[in-house]
Amino acid sequence: MEMSPSFVVGVDVGGTKVVAGLVDSDGKVLSRERTPMVVQQGSAGGLGSLKKVIASVLAKGDASKKIEAIGVCSPGPLNPKTGVVLNPPNLPCWRNFPLAEELAQLYRVRVKVDNDANAAGLAEALWGAGRGYCNVFYFTVGTGIGTGIVIDGRIYHGRTGAAGEGGHLSIDHNGPKCGCGKRGCIEALASGPAIARRAREKLTPKSAMLELAGGNVDAVTSEIVGQAHAAGDAIAREVLAETIADLSFWLGNVIDLLEPDVMIVGGGVAAILEPWFAEIRDRLPGCSINPRCGEIPLLMAQYGEDAGIAGGAALCFQD
């Protein structure tokens, strides 16, 4: 077993920006830097964005703190064993790009690469809401739904690193079509855009949501649904109740297959879902055959905006 590093750089690559920060071995995020992600100038352009943000982190860091590893989370698909980024739809700069190897040569440290939901789930398991639990099911609800399965402090990768795509676990084979081509994926039913779609379909001319969207139906977002619900809007409540019913059914399936020790939700839409946790708990016994499913905690992720930085860093601390 390798010695655990004391300080690492966690890097979070997105389609439009890269953020990075210094993270210690307790999972504390000590700094945050960001730069635009250059995706239109080939692989060197993309790598350049990472070099730039890492340079900022190093420049602002305490010189006494030796960086012992770099962990990067990135949209998939990618190979977490080799650190090769395959062909993420929103990272056209990288096609079969050996990201871990390139960074390792540049910085002469150990480099780990994994997909964003896996990495964020690992950070929660090691240092966040999942600390102390053996089997952690993490899901992040935002523009999509990503999931990460962490077993005994290690990401469960499956055959090629493509496991943990629970957002495409379908609960309705006749349901609405998902961006992936399948029908009834929970991503197509409960992601931010799916919540907004449900709301748009129910809007009436005098709806509070329409007002919040400046009268523009297309400007209704999941945030607006959350705001309207908080203000007592009945349609927003209906939209969220339907979404929660689907999420509960999906979680029941996850429990029947995986019976995790804890379920953790992160992502931009998590705050909108949080007021419904009690409702999910009430629904679960009807959604799972597990007589003790109600004992499994459903918790908010602890790393909000820092999920990517902490996730990248966590990869360096995986046994």
Next chain:
Amino acid sequence: MEMSPSFVVGVDVGGTKVVAGLVDSDGKVLSRERTPMVVQQGSAGGLGSLKKVIASVLAKGDASKKIEAIGVCSPGPLNPKTGVVLNPPNLPCWRNFPLAEELAQLYRVRVKVDNDANAAGLAEALWGAGRGYCNVFYFTVGTGIGTGIVIDGRIYHGRTGAAGEGGHLSIDHNGPKCGCGKRGCIEALASGPAIARRAREKLTPKSAMLELAGGNVDAVTSEIVGQAHAAGDAIAREVLAETIADLSFWLGNVIDLLEPDVMIVGGGVAAILEPWFAEIRDRLPGCSINPRCGEIPLLMAQYGEDAGIAGGAALCFQD
């Protein structure tokens, strides 16, 4: 790590019978005994059935072969860590019965207990069709659908031992009601009784299946559907095609979440499904977002009738 035993007794407890056999460390089933399972005379009656069948195995065994452990597979729910059988619906004799402890005191050997699909999956992973694969997804199709997840040669148990209930992973939250109370569980769509139900709903007066059932609609079974299909019956083909579509969709979900290295099917209905493996492979790319899902082998279980004995035995060889 304990020394691997050389010979163990594998015991398979069912609602009507108990079978048991001697199994060596290569998973070879060397003998088979059976006796009725007594479920109406309290816990001692049930235990008596096990003692009887184990006595038969020992009496017929070679005296030079020392038995080093006993492994029992049983209908769940049960606690695989403690070997306590909780409250299986079809084993009314045992309620919170410490089966492992009772047998260990009687025979003075190590005793392991687990549920039948987990145990059969482990036997396939260690010695059967899953040998050499790291992540094994096993499913057994019979009167129900049971599943077992084996990771690195160990059963994945989840929080309380209730993981791996993939038969109740639903693909249709509005679908037909399952015996468990949920809707659209694959067990309600593709088990033997579900196949028979599909057939009964499609029967015409001159159907070959009705003839095979002696004119009695209620006597149509999945075996008859399989026979009729083999003989070229169009309705039987339609029934199985629909079943296979649902099974493929379900397997696509399993792949998206778990990306196993291999999928293995056992149980009484597996032989009826086997002619459709190519069809399942053709369908999988539309049922999973995994671009390499087609590379995951779908294999027939190697332990047919011996699944329970081998499964029980395999528990003794788990690291």
